[in-house]
Amino acid sequence: MEEMTFEQAYGQLERITRELEGGDLPLEAALTLFEQGAKLAELCDRLLHAAELRVRQIVPDGAGGFEATRFDDWEPS
Amino acid sequence: MATITVTQLLSQIKTLIEREQTLRNVWLQGEVSNFVRAASGHCYFTLKDERAVLACVMWKQDAQRLGRLPQNGQQVLVHGYVSVYESQGKMQFYADALELAGVGRLYQEFEALKAKLATEGLFDAERKRPLPAWPQRIGVVTSPRAAALRDILRTLALRYPAVQVLLAPSAVQGVEAPGQIVAAIELLNAWNAGVEPIDVIIVARGGGSIEELWAFNDEQVARAIAASPVPVVSGVGHETDFTLADFAADLRAPTPTGAAAAAVPDRLDLASQVAALRGRLALAMSQQLASQRQQLGHSQRLLARLSPHTQIAGRRQQVDDLSLAMQRQMRHRLALHRVELDGQRARLANLDPQAVLQRGYAIVYQQPGARVVTSVQAVTAGVELRIVVADGEFSGVVTSPGP
Numbered sequence: 001m002e003e004m005t006f007e008q009a010y011g012q013l014e015r016i017t018r019e020l021e022g023g024d025l026p027l028e029a030a031l032t033l034f035e036q037g038a039k040l041a042e043l044c045d046r047l048l049h050a051a052e053l054r055v056r057q058i059v060p061d062g063a064g065g066f067e068a069t070r071f072d073d074w075e076p077s
Numbered sequence: 078m079a080t081i082t083v084t085q086l087l088s089q090i091k092t093l094i095e096r097e098q099t100l101r102n103v104w105l106q107g108e109v110s111n112f113v114r115a116a117s118g119h120c121y122f123t124l125k126d127e128r129a130v131l132a133c134v135m136w137k138q139d140a141q142r143l144g145r146l147p148q149n150g151q152q153v154l155v156h157g158y159v160s161v162y163e164s165q166g167k168m169q170f171y172a173d174a175l176e177l178a179g180v181g182r183l184y185q186e187f188e189a190l191k192a193k194l195a196t197e198g199l200f201d202a203e204r205k206r207p208l209p210a211w212p213q214r215i216g217v218v219t220s221p222r223a224a225a226l227r228d229i230l231r232t233l234a235l236r237y238p239a240v241q242v243l244l245a246p247s248a249v250q251g252v253e254a255p256g257q258i259v260a261a262i263e264l265l266n267a268w269n270a271g272v273e274p275i276d277v278i279i280v281a282r283g284g285g286s287i288e289e290l291w292a293f294n295d296e297q298v299a300r301a302i303a304a305s306p307v308p309v310v311s312g313v314g315h316e317t318d319f320t321l322a323d324f325a326a327d328l329r330a331p332t333p334t335g336a337a338a339a340a341v342p343d344r345l346d347l348a349s350q351v352a353a354l355r356g357r358l359a360l361a362m363s364q365q366l367a368s369q370r371q372q373l374g375h376s377q378r379l380l381a382r383l384s385p386h387t388q389i390a391g392r393r394q395q396v397d398d399l400s401l402a403m404q405r406q407m408r409h410r411l412a413l414h415r416v417e418l419d420g421q422r423a424r425l426a427n428l429d430p431q432a433v434l435q436r437g438y439a440i441v442y443q444q445p446g447a448r449v450v451t452s453v454q455a456v457t458a459g460v461e462l463r464i465v466v467a468d469g470e471f472s473g474v475v476t477s478p479g480p
Contacts, residue, residue, distance in 0.1 A: 006239055007211040010351065017354050020361035023368065030365040037358040044351040048344040053234040055242040057221065058264060066264060071244055073221070074230045 006047040013040040084163065091161035094168070100159040105170060106178055107131070107155075109147045114140065122147070124155065124170065133157075133170045143175060144291030145252050152178035176288055187294055191321060194296070199303045200324040206308045208328060208340060212276035214241045215340055216265035216307065218258060221246040225283040225314065225333035232337035237344050243268060243275060249282040254292035259301040262309070269307050277340050278307050280322060281333035284314030293320035302326050312336025434467040441465075444472075453479025 004012075016037040020030060056068035081089075094100055107124030114120045118137030123130050133155060140146075147153050155172040162169050194200060215233070219226050221244060233240055245261035248254040262278065269275040280302060282290065292298060293313045299321040302309045311326035312333040323329040330336035381387060426432060430440065441450040444461040456462070460475045 005211070005213060006347070007213075010211075010347075010354075013351070013354050013358075017358045017361065020358060020365065023361075023365065025365060027365070027369050030362060030369075034358060034362040034365075038355070041351055041355040041358070045348065047239055048348050048351070051239040053230065053238040053240070053242065055230060055244060057244045057246060058268060059246075066268070068243065071221070071242075074227050 004043065004047075006044060009040050009043045009047065013037055013044060016040065083166070087161055087163040087166060091163065094159055094161060103156070103158060103170075105131075105155050105157070105172075106152065109151050109153055110149050112147060112149050114146065120146075124153070131170050132162075132167055133172050135172045135175065139173045142250055142285070142289045143252075144250065144288045147175060147177070154178050174286070174288070187321070190294070190296055190299075191324065194299055194303075194321065194325070199299065204303065205327045208308055208310065209276045210342065212240055212341060214243060214273060214275045216243045216245060216268070216275045216278040218245050218247050218261040218265065218278060218280045219282060219333070220249045223249065223283055225249075225281050225312070228283070228332070228334045229279060229281060229312070229337040232334050233341060236338060237341035237347075239344075240341055243273075248292075250285070250289045250292055255295035255298050258292060258295075258298050262301045262305055266306055275307050278305060278309045279312060279333070279336045279340055280309055280326065281312035281336050282314055283333060287318060290314075290318075290320055293322035296321070298322055299325040310336045310340050431467070434465070437467075439464050439466045 016033050019025075020033045020037065025033070055071040055074065057071040058066050058068050061067040105124065107126055110123045110125060110130075112120065112122040118140060120135040120140045122133050122135075124133050125131070135155075135157075154176045155170065156174040157170055157172040159168065159170055161167070198204070217226065217229055219229070226244070230242065233242060243265060245264050247257035247261040249258070258280065262280065265275055265278050280293075282293065290313055293311070302311070302322055302325040308327040309325075310328045310330055311320070311323045312330040312335055313320050313322060314332050319329065328336075328339055330339045434440070442448060442463040442465070443450050443456060444463055447463070448455070450456055450462070456475045456478055458475050458478050462473045462475060464471055464473055
């Protein structure tokens with residue numbers, strides 16, 4: 001679950017919500033879905049708020065190719 | 078006669094000229110000659126017409142904004158002011174902007190190229206690809222030192238910091254710019270194909286004059302954008318004029334900030350979408366629980382009906398009813414028996430030998446043996462008899478037997 005992208009987590013949360021809204025599930029299954037959904041919603045929030053923009057600059061590696069280096073020279077001081 | 082120095086004279090002339098407002102803000106047309114771009118970056122040239130020449134200077138910071146350097150023999154328009162270069166005793170024009178003569182000519186070139194590319198279908202609406210809703214990786218083509226990059230990165234950080242940014246640096250004005258922009262777009266596409274997927278590329282530059290934005294009207298830049306396998310958003314800072322890069326891009330934003338905002342969703346919107354889903358999930362769960370509770374109530378009522386307690390209670394009543402009936406029956410039958418018994422007793426009383434004896438009858442027993450004599454045949458003469466009467470008994474002997 002931790003490896004999910006926001007898109008995946010959100011998509012799964014939507015599916016689970018619709019399934020639970022479909023109704024008439026055994027109590028056990030409904031509870032399992034609800035718990036999964038709650039976890040996915042938390043993951044979505046975490047992915048939205050915890051992330052820090054990662055910027056890399058692509059530069060020549062001196063051997064005809066390129067490599068990416070961190071680029072931090074933009075944040076307001 | 079008062080004398081003055083050369084310096085004083087030139088200083089006086091310089092002051093006079095610089096005080097003359099009509100010479101402060103001049104658009105001047107002429108033909109370029111002796112164009113030199115010094116190692117310092119400053120440009121020196123001469124403008125002439127049929128009858129006159131004028132030395133011109135364009136300082137490095139202004140020359141850097143030129144879309145392309147003028148060629149000797151070209152008619153140009155320069156903007157600037159007139160002053161005196163004292164150390165050479167020379168009057169000069171200090172140009173801060175330069176355009177090919179008649180902006181009309183630039184626009185003619187622009188319109189011709191635009192028509193050509195449009196005919197090729199480069200700008201067709203069907204070619205425009207939708208941008209991914211939730212990009213993971215964004216390529217940015219712009220100058221690493223420009224404000225445009227900071228605008229883009231701040232916007233991305235604010236709206237959707239989960240996205241990764243790959244910066245492909247490029248000059249965004251000057252003669253080198255078109256080639257570098259094309260190379261940067263190609264580099265990001267190579268990265269997309271060989272290293273990591275890139276969802277969208279932003280090609281951007283901050284606001285400036287149409288001359289400064291000219292690199293974005295370059296044919297090769299437009300072609301590179303149209304040919305890019307990764308969708309491109311343009312954000313060339315000019316609110317009103319569209320560059321060819323804008324026409325070729327999958328989406329045109331008016332500014333670098335606008336391009337960044339168009340490329341990613343806003344996490345506040347997403348957070349409220351997540352909150353809405355969370356609410357729906359909780360509501361669905363409580364509805365599930367309510368329906369389960371209702372089913373439970375139904376089952377409980379059903380169970381109560383089938384419960385042994387209920388059944389025992391019912392049976393207990395049946396038992397009570399039955400036992401009451403039984404008691405009634407018993408009493409009835411006892412009463413019947415009692416009546417019958419009384420009758421029997423009366424009849425028995427009638428049969429009591431004592432009662433018979435009371436009425437004067439006697440019982441005759443033959444001795445020994447105490448057999449009741451019921452026939453004359455039973456006795457012979459001399460047989461001893463015992464005779465029982467109501468109040469006792471006595472003995473006797475048969476003297477004359479029957480016939």
